[in-house]
Amino acid sequence: MREIRTCPVTGTTVVLNDGWPERPLPAVEATSCWACGDRGPVIATRGEARAVPHPVPALGVEGTAAPVPGLAVKRDAVGAHELILGPHGGGQADVLRLAAERMVDLRRDSRLRGFALAQAVTPAGHDGWQLFAFPFDLPPSAPARWRDAELAQGARVVQLGESVVALAAWAPRAAFETWILPRQGAAHFVASNVHEESSALLHDVCSRLSRQLGGPAIDVTLEDGEPWRLVLRPRLQQPSLLPALGYPIVGVFPEFAARALRA
Ligand SMILES: [Zn+2]
Numbered sequence: 304m305r306e307i308r309t310c311p312v313t314g315t316t317v318v319l320n321d322g323w324p325e326r327p328l329p330a331v332e333a334t335s336c337w338a339c340g341d342r343g344p345v346i347a348t349r350g351e352a353r354a355v356p357h358p359v360p361a362l363g364v365e366g367t368a369a370p371v372p373g374l375a376v377k378r379d380a381v382g383a384h385e386l387i388l389g390p391h392g393g394g395q396a397d398v399l400r401l402a403a404e405r406m407v408d409l410r411r412d413s414r415l416r417g418f419a420l421a422q423a424v425t426p427a428g429h430d431g432w433q434l435f436a437f438p439f440d441l442p443p444s445a446p447a448r449w450r451d452a453e454l455a456q457g458a459r460v461v462q463l464g465e466s467v468v469a470l471a472a473w474a475p476r477a478a479f480e481t482w483i484l485p486r487q488g489a490a491h492f493v494a495s496n497v498h499e500e501s502s503a504l505l506h507d508v509c510s511r512l513s514r515q516l517g518g519p520a521i522d523v524t525l526e527d528g529e530p531w532r533l534v535l536r537p538r539l540q541q542p543s544l545l546p547a548l549g550y551p552i553v554g555v556f557p558e559f560a561a562r563a564l565r566a
Pocket residue numbers: 336337338339390391392428429
């Protein structure tokens with residue numbers, strides 16, 4: 304079965320082909336855990352979660368936010384790059400809340416405008432997000448209407464929480480791409496009141512993905528918007544040039560992925 308789908312939220316076009324092979328990338332086993340050690344200055348804490356400076360920051364406080372005039376765009380790498388660490392092996396109830404608090408605090412610097420949050424989840428790995436603050440706005444997404452249609456239709460619902468839901472993406476950019484978002488409303492990330500429940504659902508869905516796929520690393524990113532959402536993408540091999548051209552070929556239909564993850 305083959306189909307071309309375009310995502311109504313991201314605009315991404317993907318080719319679905321269930322004859323396509325999907326294989327997990329080999330897991331990398333860490334021998335020691337950097338994040339478990341004493342990591343110097345702590346910026347903020349909440350419960351078991353702590354925010355620390357990134358040891359090799361991609362962005363720093365020095366410089367100005369304005370682009371340097373010229374044909375091509377360049378600017379000082381003004382911004383912030385922090386790690387939001389929870390306990391080793393997951394259980395990250397306070398982590399998203401702390402990340403939101405850090406964004407509110409960083410936003411007091413009027414140069415900092417766009418915020419990104421990302422982590423690679425690995426089985427038995429340390430729970431740790433990288434928080435970036437950029438000197439420009441990031442385009443928000445607006446999945447609320449789509450979410451409401453998905454909830455009414457139901458075929459791609461993976462797990463329903465009290466206030467949050469996990470959905471298999473309609474036009475997945477990677478096999479088993481899953482979105483976690485509030486079930487109601489359109490709150491941005493910092494204004495949300497479902498951080499703790501979202502953290503718990505993220506943990507559950509990562510466990511489901513791990514059981515189904517044999518434990519590949521899962522890239523998790525925050526897309527802010529109306530409402531915000533977490534995007535989970537397992538790292539699977541895609542032996543084709545088309546992804547490099549911007550058109551992912553995905554071998555698992557999301558309706559199948561949702562059924563498999565619900566089981
Ligand atoms: Zn650790």
